[in-house]
Each structure stands twice: as structure tokens, then as C-alpha cells.
Ligand SMILES: Nc1ncnc2c1ncn2[C@@H]1O[C@H](COP(=O)(O)OP(=O)(O)O)[C@@H](O)[C@H]1O
């Protein structure tokens with residue numbers, strides 16, 4: 377046996393296996409804030425899959441694609457080059473080399489993203505990208521979205537499904553969007569969640585083996601501590 381092979385197998389015996397964490401749930405439940413903090417605290421990578429769906433939507437809107445036309449969206453789905461930076465302290469997203477972090481958060485993108493992300497060709501393309509990023513995370517990764525535990529990473533070591541009352545979620549979102557009306561924010565949020573939960577291809581859903589955490593009455597810090605404890609338990613058992 378060569379020294380290289382011996383060294384590699386010794387490393388495999390001692391290095392802890394990468395830990396994969398899937399965090400799903402509707403809008404405003406705290407997925408992004410929790411995932412970033414947990415990843416940073418545990419030295420893991422972080423992937424915001426919603427940002428990827430927003431990025432492809434932004435590209436379609438900029439490139440004259442009629443986002444209500446499923447065939448047109450499907451044909452264009454593999455055109456933009458989307459790159460996600462997975463450092464939880466400074467996550468990034470670029471489309472065709474251009475920084476898209478700001479423009480993907482506009483109300484226009486937010487109101488169109490559910491239609492674009494319901495198209496199967498878009499989901500297939502983005503899912504493949506997500507799986508390859510997760511496979512490349514050496515220490516492990518926290519991936520947040522809507523279908524991570526059910527479809528993208530069904531073998532994740534830990535699956536969390538965050539929930540919160542529509543009132544709490546709208547109040548949180550309203551706090552971020554300066555000058556926005558609470559009732560309008562709540563209506564838009566419920567409309568998007570309904571669209572995301574009722575689409576045919578990998579809808580927003582809790583995986584059977586996910587741990588559900590209702591964050592309505594919890595502080596963000598309490599949610600972070602809860603998830604960190606669950607990840608540490610999984611790591612210890614690996
Ligand atoms: N448990 C919580 N209590 C109060 N505010 C929270 C809580 N979790 C998240 N937030 C705040 O709510 C807003 C939305 O959180 P975010 O993490 O973006 O949710 P999501 O990714 O699920 O849409 C942020 O401003 C965040 O700081």
C-alpha cells in the first residue's frame with residue numbers, strides 16, 4: 377500500500393464527516409438569520425437557496441423574458457451563470473459575474489419569484505447547483521429554503537422546519553421594509569406562501585423527519601441556540 381493511500385485512509389478515520397443541515401419554512405420564520413448564525417458559530421458553510429431563485433428571476437426580468445410564460449422561462453432556465461459565495465459572515469451572489477445581492481431584493485423580484493421558481497426546468501437547474509455546492513462543503517453546510525429537506529438534500533443529517541404565526545412573520549418583514557404597511561405586507565406574504573406551497577414541483581413542505589420549531593414566541597437567539605444544540609448532538613453521534 378502506498379503512503380498516500382495510508383495517509384488518506386487515516387485522515388478519513390480521524391476527520392469528522394461533513395454535517396449537512398437543511399432549514400426550511402415559510403417567509404419570515406427566521407431561516408436566513410438562524411442559518412447564517414448557526415453556520416458562523418459552528419464553522420460551517422451557508423447557502424441561501426431563495427437568493428438563487430431570486431437571482432434567476434432578476435435575470436429573466438432584465439432579459440425580456442415574460443415570466444408568466446412557462447415555456448419561455450423553461451427555455452431560458454439554463455442561460456444565466458449563478459454563483460453563490462457560502463461564507464456565512466459575507467454571503468454573496470452573482471449573475472453572469474455581476475453582483476446581484478441588492479437588486480434581487482426589490483419588490484418586483486419578490487412578486488415574480490414564485491412564478492419563476494414553480495417552473496420544473498428552473499427547479500432542476502437550481503437543485504443541481506445546490507447539490508454540487510453542498511457536496512463541496514468540506515466541514516459541512518447549512519442550506520436554507522423551501523424544499524431542502526424534502527427534495528434537494530433528503531439525506532441531510534438534520535432537518536429543521538421553522539414556522540411562526542402570519543402576524544409575527546408580517547411584523548418581522550414589515551420591520552425590515554421601511555415605511556411598509558403591515559396589512560399589505562401580511563397579504564403579500566400569505567399570497568407568496570400559498571403559491572410556494574401549492575406548486576406541483578417540490579412545493580414548500582415539512583419533511584416527515586424534520587424537527588418543527590415554532591418561532592412565534594421565541595427570540596432569534598433562542599432559535600439559534602436550539603438549532604446549534606441539535607446540530608451538535610448530530611455531530612457527536614456521527
Ligand atoms: N425569532 C425571531 N424573533 C424576532 N425577529 C426575528 C426572529 N427570527 C427572525 N427575526 C427577524 O425577522 C426578519 C426575517 O427573518 P429572516 O431570517 O429573513 O426570515 P426568512 O429567511 O425565514 O424569511 C429579520 O429581520 C430577522 O431579524
Ligand SMILES: Nc1ccn([C@H]2C[C@H](O)[C@@H](COP(=O)(O)OP(=O)(O)O)O2)c(=O)n1
Nearest residue numbers: 403404425426427429489493521522523572
Ligand atoms: N428552496 C427554495 C427557496 C426559495 N424558493 C422560492 C420561493 C420563495 O418565495 C422565493 C424567495 O425565497 P426567499 O427565501 O428569498 O424568501 P424570503 O423573502 O426570505 O422569505 O424563492 C423556492 O422555491 N425554493
